[in-house]
Amino acid sequence: MTRLQRTRTPDGRRLEVSHVLSVPAADAWEVLVDTARWPEWSPLVNGVESTDRRIRTGTTGRVRVSGVWVPFRITDCSDYRWSWRISRVPVASHRVDDLREGRCRIAFELPLHAVGSVPVCLRALERLEELLVAEE
Template sequence: MTQLRTVRTPNGPRIEASHVLEADPDAAWDLLVDTRRWLEWSPVVTDVEASHRRLETGTTGRVRVRPGIWVPFAITACDPSERRWGWNVARLPAAAHRVDDLGSGRCRVAFELRPFATVNAPVCLRALERIDDLLSSETAVEPAGTTSSDVPGDSADADE
């Protein structure tokens, strides 16, 4: 279920774009904090250069956004225990990103937008769809009785 709603956050009132996923919250968190994977789920990011591959408070870098403009960023807060990170983009406070554990292998991924940034809501909603697609494909279970060596073209047994 995808939602767009007003919420209170540690940083004040925000517009939250969120989506409930059938996915492990740790897997969702790993996807959000791995800068090499931003291109997979962000509809606007086309390249990333970062001081750390995995986000932590103080990580800096730049993202290339459509149509090819490089924009600097700085991670202002990253709390793995809360599964929440926030950043400044072009020196301006931007969205916070959060993963909530809903139990039973489900989680909510949320982007917290400042009220003046609601114009970004469609981009966030598309990103949430991509995150859901990525995590669904990564957690797909192989049919019973198959192994990776049963997959045509698998080179695991090439030397045998």
């Protein structure tokens, strides 16, 4: 089930794009925090160089988007949720909700001005589901 809604988050009002998957939350989380896996599921990220392969608060690096390298910094990574800035601009936060019984919800929390990113997030959620189901 895919959902699009406005919500309040620790980062303020956001547009949330989410999808329920039949995979354990821990498995989804591991794919989201592994920088080497970002190009597998993100339609925009073509490369990653990072201080940490598994992100944490304070991880820095750069991502290649459309052939251009841009710097990023993880501003928060805790409780199955992480936020970041690309070129010092707050962008989508990523969250995994444990729904128990081997199910979870992956959510991207977008700043309201980033409504144009919804189709990209929907494609990322599809790719995540394909990856995670194939690994089961």
